[in-house]
Amino acid sequence: MAGLGKIARRGFLVGAATVAGGFAIGIYSLRQPYVSPLADDLPPGMAALTPHVLIDRGGITLITPRADMGQGATSIQAALIAEELDVALDAVRTDPGPPAPAYYNARIVAEGLPFAATDEGWMAEAAREAGGWASKLMALQITGGSSTVPDAYDRLRHAGAAARAILVTAAARRLGVAEDTLTTGDGAVIAPDGTRLSYVELAPAAGRLLEPREVRLKDPAEWRLLGRPMRRIDIVAKSTGLQRYGIDQALPGMLFAAVRTNPRRGGGVVAMDASAAEAMKGVVRVVPLPGGAGVLADSTWRAFEAVRAIRFDWGPAPYPATTGALFESIAAALDEDARDSRLKDEGDIEAALADGADVEADYRVPFLAHAPLEPMTALAWFRNGQLEVRAGTQIPGFAAKTARRLSGLSRDGVLLRALPMGGSFGRRLEDDFIDQAVRLAWAAEGRPVKLTWSREEDMTHDFPRPAAIARGRGRVAEGRVAALDLSIAAPSVSESQMGRLGFNALGADTAIVAGAWDQPFAIPAYRVTGYRAAETVPVSSWRSVGASANGFFHESLLDELIHEAGADPLAERLRLCSHAPSARVLEAVGEMSGWGGALGPGRGRGLAFTLSFGVPCAEVVEVTATDRGIRIDRVFVAAEVGRVLDPVNFENQVQGGVVWGLSHAIWSELTYADGRPEQENFDTYPAMRLPACPEIVVRGLETTDTIRGIGEPPVPPAAPALANAIFAATGQRVRELPLAKSVRFA
Structure with a gap:
């Protein structure tokens, strides 16, 4: 058996070095692919072409390199390959593969670029392409930023199609027939006379063939798996307690x-x-x-x-020792000397506000722990x-x-x-x-x-989501929003996190203003400024990163301005919206929720919209003010992702994001005393339980050609939609999270 080091370089499957008669294949969309990590020192009978499909005597293994954290990444990656390979999901094995440059994420850099997702100009597109090359150059094998599906959509379908094409060529040579007379299905090549040659028996010959330069991808109308409800390949193991973490x-x-x-x-x-x-x-x-x-x-x-x-x-x-001192440090950054970015600066905000603001408000959000169930x-x-x-x-x-x-x-x-x-x-x-x-x-x-790690070690040694402070002001005129000026101060996630990975964070940190500067609204005077606070507690990426705070800041201020103008929250957002897909999302959530219909006394609806990770997402929260406190009744969510590849998992991801966003908006915060977090377990860092969970209705729109991920976009609108609903029901504006510090919940 090959040594451990050789296995690390070429493979990863237990016992793979003893398997004969197999081949590995994949394809890349970029011009010069990395050498397959399976290519060196293979045992007799096993050939490697590129990294995503392995066929041996034991069957078919699909290489799914993006990490599965419970979001279904393994299943969707496998489905993308299996669709083009013509195999059933229950007929394959999966493996994440070894750490290898070949598995770099071409989309991970794009989120940090200073270009809005709605910007389709040549400079933005060139920057995104350069970001992909930078990811390749640095071999960034990273799962995050809702990038798994966007990165994998073309690459893994090509991998499956290339494997299928090679298998068809091998079958045609064995049978002495033309390739275009053969079809594939259920892991076999099928001849006109009904002869079936399984992929497993064709593998030795196929492994000696070259990868085709071009392959035909299926039209979505031909899909058997994608776009239809799928049973995730891990669902049985997770439902029966057999999944091994x-x-x-x-x-x-x-x-x-x-x-x-x-x-x-x-x-x-x-x-x-x-x-x-x-x-x-x-x-x-x-x-x-x-x-x-x-x-x-x-x-x-x-x-x-x-x-x-x-x-x-x-x-x-080595940082301020108390919550109060930490927030003082962040507030001190709201000064021109600490200005980090001004990526949105349209119209003349100073002239618009020269006679004063109709709305002035400060907002703040706390440090938050990741607190995954598995420490x-x-x-x-x-x-x-x-x-x-x-x-x-x-x-x-x-x-x-x-x-x-x-x-x-x-x-x-x-x-x-x-x-x-x-x-x-x-x-x-x-x-x-x-x-x-x-x-x-x-x-x-x-x-x-x-x-x-113990739960206490896990909670007290997190790299939390940074706390942040926003200062907003704006003007209204003739029943419309005329000016919005938002300043946001926070420690830099990029500087802190990337520094630990050995990189220098260059330029402005777009995470400080993400979900605020890049919103698709044509407000006449519109400015968003980011201020980089001195590093406090070491911080890191948290589900939806900067947009998790900035969605609350931006949508709270915008809602206050709309109310001051006497306008309808949905109608005014639609009037201001300058991006057709975002407008369709707003229209959809309005239709779903019956926006404008009467709810009755003590009830209210709140609307919020955030475009994050390229995904326009709108949410309406309905609440009732009861004698026991605020009760969340229903949540309606509409999001545009280009294509919903698995409707069941899409709905689950959106619902999970809403619960995550609402739970943290209501109860969660990390506070500090004597330099250490005061919350050490779930008794002091509560999460939403089933009795408090509302009905969540989801709709995925598919009206654009750009494929997006859905893991994070439902989070940012949840908190402001709830806060706006509380205002609608009670007249109370809450500008600080968690909301339970100001509002009682049933």
Whole structure:
């Protein structure tokens, strides 16, 4: 059997090196594809062309490199390939593949460019193309930014079509017939006389053929899978408890690890006394780590108990120590010296507001934790001069690089296996927990080590969504919105997060103003300015990133101005809307919700719209003011994604985004005292439960040619739609999240 390093370079399937009679194939839309990570040192009988389809004696495996965090990424990637390959989803295996430059994400850079998604000018298009090349150059194998489907839509369909074409060529040569007389279906090539040659039996011959230069993709009218309700390939395992996540990994002789590090991130350790922990039953070793220590033990529980017994003298926080001081630091950035961007500056805002503003308001949102149900966990095993790492990660290439840096091993010496995740919401775009697992495995050479963070460690050592403050003002005239000026201050996610990955964040951070500057409204005087606050708590991407805050800021201010003008919230947004797909989304949500119809006393509707990640998304929230507090009755959502590839998963993703957005809007915040988060578990960081969850009605529009993702866009409009509904029902404007600080909920 080939060595671990060779497997890491060419493959990833358990036992793949012993399988004969197979081939691997895929295709890229860019001109010079990377060499397939499956191409080198293959065993006899296995040939690799490019990376997305593997056929061997055991059947068909589809390579789905974008991480699955519960959003259905594996299923949709598999369906894109399987549609063109003419195989059923229940007839294939899937594998995420190894970390490899070939699996770079060509769309991940586009979201950070200073061009609105509605900008189709030559400069914007050239910048997006350059962003794709930059992603390729840097080999950015990243899952995030709702980019999985946009990136995979053409690439993976081409992979399936190319594989099918090669199999047809192999069958035609075997049968001595013309290729155009053959058809495919259910994993076989079919001759005019009914002869069926399975892909498996054709694989050895097909593996010797060259990839075709051009392939025909199916017309959507021919689709068997895409565009129809599909059963996700992981749904049975998840419904029966058989799905294995990172936290479920187990190997013979495995040690269990827990860590405890300074809850004031970056504060370091002044002194440590581990004597009590070292004497506890089941403890194998205490290992010093940057900022704290880890315990190796014979069970996770004993590791948890022992690490709590270590006495630490923690260093102070290198940032303001309290919530109040942190917000003061952010507010101080609302000054011209800290100006980071002014990407929206239309009309003459100073002239429009020269006689004062009709509406002036400050808004603020808190730090927020990712808090996935599965805490951070990773397994690492160092033996015989080689290192294997198993973890759920959105950045497998960076994680493997971290493992190589810490171990000093070459690319051949490190194998990283990406695993399914029990949630992430952006948290697994970091590799700090993988760093710790590798260090612990190095201290336990020869034995696998599984690190599991406690919930308290997970909550207090998050890289949260940054807090932000906005200052808004505007004018109305003749029953219309005439001017809107919005200033937003926040720490830079790009500077903080990309710095940890080893990149310098150049230029303005568009995340500070995303979801505000790029909205498709033709307001006569319209300005959005971003201010970069000094780094406070180290921050990171959180589901919908900057738009998660800015949707609340922008849509709250716009709604206040519309009310001041005496206009209808839907009609005025439609009047201002300068983007036809966005207008259709607004019209759709109005129709769905029966906008304008009477609701009765104590009830209200709130509307909000945010264009984020290229997706126009509008939401209407209906509430009732009861004796017990505000009750959310129904939510209506319309979004334009170009094409809905799986209606069931689309609906689930939208509903999940709405619940996520509402839950955090109502209850969630991270507050700080003495430099550390005060929320350590779900009892102090509550989430929406089933009794509070409203009915959520979803409609996906398919009126454009641009394919978009839906994982994040439903989040930003949820909070402002709810806040606007509360105003409609009660007359109370709430300008700070979480809403439960100002409003009682039933």
